[in-house]
Amino acid sequence: MTYALVSLSIPLLSALVLMLAGARLSKRNAGIMAILTSLLSLVAAWFCLLDVAAANQSILLNLGGWENGLAIRLRLSPLSSLLLLFAAFMHVLIGIYAGFSRQSVSRDFWTLSCVLHGSLAALWLSADLFNLYITLELLGLTAVAMVALAGKKAYKPASNYLILSLVASLFYLLGVALVYGRYGSLDVVLLGLQTQSDTTTRIALLVMTAGLMLKAALWPLHLWLPAAHANAPTAVSALLSGLVVKGPIFILWLLWSEVAPVDLAQQIGPVLAVAGMIALVAGGLSAMRSPYLKTLVAYSTVAQLGYAMMALGLLMTWQLPQMHVALWLFVIAHGLAKATLFLAAGEMQTTLGTKRVSGLRGATQTVPVAMFAFAVAGGSLIGLPPSGGFLAKWVLLEPMLSSPQNWPWAFGVLLGTLVSAAYIFRVVAISFDRARINPPDVRPDRLGHWLALLPALMVWGMALIGEWLIEFLSGGGV
Amino acid sequence: MSTLFTWTSLLPVLIILSSLIPGLLIFATPEHARTRRTLLNMTGIVIKLILVALMLAGVSQGLTFRFEIPFLPSAPLVLHGDALSLQFIALSSILWLATTIYAIGYLEGSPLRSRFFGYFSLCVSATVGLALAGNLVTFLLFYELLTLSTFPLVVHRGTPAALKAGRVYLAYTLGGGTLLMMGVALLHSLVTTPDFTAGGYVLAQIEDSSLGLQIAFILMIAGLGVKAALVPLHSWLPQAMVAPAPVSALLHAVAVVKAGAFGIIRVVYDVYGVEASTLLALTQPLLWLAAVTMIYASIRALQQQDIKRRLAFSTVSQVSYITLGVALAGPIAAVGAIVHLVHQGLMKVTLFFCAGNFAETLGIHKVQEMDGLGQRMPWTMAAFSVGALGMIGVPPVAGFISKIYLGMGALEVGQPWVVLLLAGSALLNAAYFLPLLYRGWFGKPPADGWQKDNFKNHRFETHWMLLMPALFTALLSLLVGIFAGSILSPLGWSEFIVSREFAQ
Numbered sequence A: 001m002t003y004a005l006v007s008l009s010i011p012l013l014s015a016l017v018l019m020l021a022g023a024r025l026s027k028r029n030a031g032i033m034a035i036l037t038s039l040l041s042l043v044a045a046w047f048c049l050l051d052v053a054a055a056n057q058s059i060l061l062n063l064g065g066w067e068n069g070l071a072i073r074l075r076l077s078p079l080s081s082l083l084l085l086f087a088a089f090m091h092v093l094i095g096i097y098a099g100f101s102r103q104s105v106s107r108d109f110w111t112l113s114c115v116l117h118g119s120l121a122a123l124w125l126s127a128d129l130f131n132l133y134i135t136l137e138l139l140g141l142t143a144v145a146m147v148a149l150a151g152k153k154a155y156k157p158a159s160n161y162l163i164l165s166l167v168a169s170l171f172y173l174l175g176v177a178l179v180y181g182r183y184g185s186l187d188v189v190l191l192g193l194q195t196q197s198d199t200t201t202r203i204a205l206l207v208m209t210a211g212l213m214l215k216a217a218l219w220p221l222h223l224w225l226p227a228a229h230a231n232a233p234t235a236v237s238a239l240l241s242g243l244v245v246k247g248p249i250f251i252l253w254l255l256w257s258e259v260a261p262v263d264l265a266q267q268i269g270p271v272l273a274v275a276g277m278i279a280l281v282a283g284g285l286s287a288m289r290s291p292y293l294k295t296l297v298a299y300s301t302v303a304q305l306g307y308a309m310m311a312l313g314l315l316m317t318w319q320l321p322q323m324h325v326a327l328w329l330f331v332i333a334h335g336l337a338k339a340t341l342f343l344a345a346g347e348m349q350t351t352l353g354t355k356r357v358s359g360l361r362g363a364t365q366t367v368p369v370a371m372f373a374f375a376v377a378g379g380s381l382i383g384l385p386p387s388g389g390f391l392a393k394w395v396l397l398e399p400m401l402s403s404p405q406n407w408p409w410a411f412g413v414l415l416g417t418l419v420s421a422a423y424i425f426r427v428v429a430i431s432f433d434r435a436r437i438n439p440p441d442v443r444p445d446r447l448g449h450w451l452a453l454l455p456a457l458m459v460w461g462m463a464l465i466g467e468w469l470i471e472f473l474s475g476g477g478v
Numbered sequence B: 001m002s003t004l005f006t007w008t009s010l011l012p013v014l015i016i017l018s019s020l021i022p023g024l025l026i027f028a029t030p031e032h033a034r035t036r037r038t039l040l041n042m043t044g045i046v047i048k049l050i051l052v053a054l055m056l057a058g059v060s061q062g063l064t065f066r067f068e069i070p071f072l073p074s075a076p077l078v079l080h081g082d083a084l085s086l087q088f089i090a091l092s093s094i095l096w097l098a099t100t101i102y103a104i105g106y107l108e109g110s111p112l113r114s115r116f117f118g119y120f121s122l123c124v125s126a127t128v129g130l131a132l133a134g135n136l137v138t139f140l141l142f143y144e145l146l147t148l149s150t151f152p153l154v155v156h157r158g159t160p161a162a163l164k165a166g167r168v169y170l171a172y173t174l175g176g177g178t179l180l181m182m183g184v185a186l187l188h189s190l191v192t193t194p195d196f197t198a199g200g201y202v203l204a205q206i207e208d209s210s211l212g213l214q215i216a217f218i219l220m221i222a223g224l225g226v227k228a229a230l231v232p233l234h235s236w237l238p239q240a241m242v243a244p245a246p247v248s249a250l251l252h253a254v255a256v257v258k259a260g261a262f263g264i265i266r267v268v269y270d271v272y273g274v275e276a277s278t279l280l281a282l283t284q285p286l287l288w289l290a291a292v293t294m295i296y297a298s299i300r301a302l303q304q305q306d307i308k309r310r311l312a313f314s315t316v317s318q319v320s321y322i323t324l325g326v327a328l329a330g331p332i333a334a335v336g337a338i339v340h341l342v343h344q345g346l347m348k349v350t351l352f353f354c355a356g357n358f359a360e361t362l363g364i365h366k367v368q369e370m371d372g373l374g375q376r377m378p379w380t381m382a383a384f385s386v387g388a389l390g391m392i393g394v395p396p397v398a399g400f401i402s403k404i405y406l407g408m409g410a411l412e413v414g415q416p417w418v419v420l421l422l423a424g425s426a427l428l429n430a431a432y433f434l435p436l437l438y439r440g441w442f443g444k445p446p447a448d449g450w451q452k453d454n455f456k457n458h459r460f461e462t463h464w465m466l467l468m469p470a471l472f473t474a475l476l477s478l479l480v481g482i483f484a485g486s487i488l489s490p491l492g493w494s495e496f497i498v499s500r501e502f503a504q
Helices: A002-024 A027-055 A078-100 A107-125 A129-148 A152-183 A188-194 A199-216 A225-231 A234-244 A246-259 A262-289 A293-318 A322-352 A368-382 A388-402 A404-431 A446-474 B007-027 B034-060 B083-106 B113-132 B136-154 B160-191 B210-227 B236-242 B245-253 B256-279 B283-303 B307-327 B331-362 B378-392 B398-412 B417-442 B464-482 B490-501
Strands: A059-062 A073-076 B065-072 B075-081
Touching: A002 A027, A002 A073, A002 A078, A002 A107, A027 A059, A027 A073, A027 A078, A027 A107, A073 A078, A073 A107, A073 A188, A078 A107, A078 A234, A078 A322, A078 A446, A107 A129, A107 A234, A107 A246, A129 A152, A129 A234, A129 A246, A152 A188, A152 A199, A152 A225, A152 A246, A188 A246, A199 A246, A199 A262, A225 A234, A225 A293, A234 A246, A234 A293, A234 A322, A246 A262, A246 A293, A246 A322, A262 A293, A262 A404, A293 A322, A293 A388, A293 A404, A322 A368, A322 A388, A322 A446, A368 A388, A368 A404, A368 A446, A388 A404, A388 A446, A388 B160, A404 B160, A446 B065, B007 B034, B007 B065, B007 B075, B007 B113, B034 B065, B034 B075, B034 B083, B034 B113, B075 B083, B075 B113, B075 B136, B083 B113, B083 B245, B083 B256, B083 B331, B083 B464, B083 B490, B113 B136, B113 B245, B113 B256, B136 B160, B136 B245, B136 B256, B160 B210, B160 B236, B160 B256, B210 B256, B236 B245, B236 B307, B245 B256, B245 B307, B245 B331, B256 B283, B256 B307, B256 B331, B256 B490, B283 B307, B283 B417, B307 B331, B307 B398, B307 B417, B331 B378, B331 B398, B331 B464, B331 B490, B378 B398, B378 B417, B378 B464, B398 B417, B398 B464, B398 B490
Parallel strands: none
Antiparallel strands: A059 A073, B065 B075
């Protein structure tokens, strides 16, 4: 648990230092400091993972030594240790990208990314609805500020994002208040023992769910996402799509798998799962039609979150532990793949001097590494074996196929796979066009391209630890 | 862990690496470093041939070659060299040799050769991996990797036509791959994923979940049928003809269509088993499907005036012989099916080499332009004739052997109408191949000389690297037919495989 606290507090302390130091620290040094911070946090997260793996169960900590019910509780589960590691890794990777590749970022990026990292780590560790609210709010505000880093063109999407994010937080807070009024407690574990499916609880849960779905851009509340993610600076887009939207999903998952009474979860589950299926297809179709590369990638996030929503909905409906595994495998595989997709897209955009998908003609020759990275990561989004996306899909499919009345869900997965393949290969096919090559404006930036490839290789590398991952996540996943 | 490091467990991995590593190195090879690239290619091929020979010797001695690492719960990644996989590996390794030499000659001076040969090696690695796959999940993995590694080859020219064909190719193969995945996952939920077993492993479940087993079978055959180009899933194949000739040769003879056919063999024999497939009433529909494909594609081939397109439809028809033999569900037909995997590969690769030579040397693409070709290019024309006659089933070329076994197999299982069908198909084959041979040998060359003649004052009739592979594979098609009685021939080996499959 100590390691978890270290992993959580280092980024927050760094953010404080960066903020106080202000202009006294050069931009470059600020970057190096932020990267080192994430690296330290990564190391701590690694030890934390080893601890949990050895203990093979969740570790609880009451902050300040108060009794249950009064104390703010932190909980380190196998899942949260994995997510700590995941968030830290993404920050290291994207930090190096933002610091050393050609895509320049302003000084504020570093402060904000440290706050973002800290608030995410706190979110993974929280087991208290109000605590979660604070982390969620911090996460949302930081994310908005980061979108606005892109300058004037991003102000409109950023302000939309801000308003929606605030509304969503209020919804969530309203739910928290209702829960507190009804049960007098906000601790997730304690609530899980008490909740009943009465009207207050129902309304509270539905209001919180609506707020969280808006924050996570789950269909049909996703409309703000493509503009915000596509207009942010490349490094920010990668962080937002890869990590930030996963925060609200984590809370949603906690609510419905632990807090909500089972019968209510079973009622709402199918609705979420159907929404997930629609998200998969509708998001995919939008991605297929998008004329701009980054918008395509952003819509792909909407679509891919459909898988997560489907896994969550079916987890609620069937109460099957495999679905936890499917959900979190999707989240991690998607995060890695999406980081590659945005970094590669950003690199190709800069090198080729166009934002359009059609501008990628001949990209296999002009920007071979970035294009290869894009295709490899895309393969995981489609769910081609043996990528991480495939692992997740396999775990999701097994219970769907085990009895004939569940087969329609499998059909949804089939559709989702085909649509993802369509928008990924739309890009890949254009890049092989040799007849009308779009010449690059500048020489490709090698570091940026290879950094983009790294997470793509990692998501395929998940296959090597596939069986271990599935066991780790299903062993005391909660 | 000790089993991980014996030579018998590592050999399958090494066979895959022997083309994978050169492939990756070739990607990093600069465009102008022609010698280095050729050296990498040749080293890989030689090593692979030696390793395959080693495994061949081992398997005939009764050794087992098995490599396993964990992947999914109760579905590990397994590489397993058995007699059937060796049949396919030996074919792909030998044809990799011929096709690589051909491709070096064919692509001389054209751009992006490092990329081409890189993907070419990856494609061979995926094919070999698919042959070595020891269970369905592993098979699925390599099946998808094969799609991914062949796509860049299909669109290699990068023209709008190539891109269009590439999109069609992807739509079909990825769609097929998804269906296969669904089938594999469904079957996994019913009976998990053990190793491929002679005689299958689903028989025990047949009472409880016959509907599930049937649906899984249909999904898997549909997924495999795309690559095996079963009608109505065949349309991608004639379109993929825009690819460079060596790619077409590889696609048609080994890599893609054979992967589908090989998968069908695996599913029917080693997953479901003949007994369960028959009990579930699955073989008869498959037989009809193969029969329709055979006749329909032959008729379409008759209508084509473009040589490569005619060959493409001929592939569709000929590969369905393999499916036909499998669906007949008898041991003799099985020999015919498994041996045709090799025979069709050798003959079809010859035909594609020759068609490529005609196009490269004289710019001939259409059937009508073939008049008098035998006078200008006698050697290529001779090789073409061997391939074409073999396809028709004229002894002693390899195709004759396959057809005899398929016919006898049909009689053995009491389906005499299949013999009529085979005869009809042979007639159709003759109808679309003989005019080509007639024009080539007996037609009058154009009075004003050839429009375009790229190798006029060359020592051979065309570039030697284009000619030799064609002669080599034509000779092999003859030899495997003439020496079919020997134990070392593909036929002898097929009988060895079938004696194991039908042992119980």
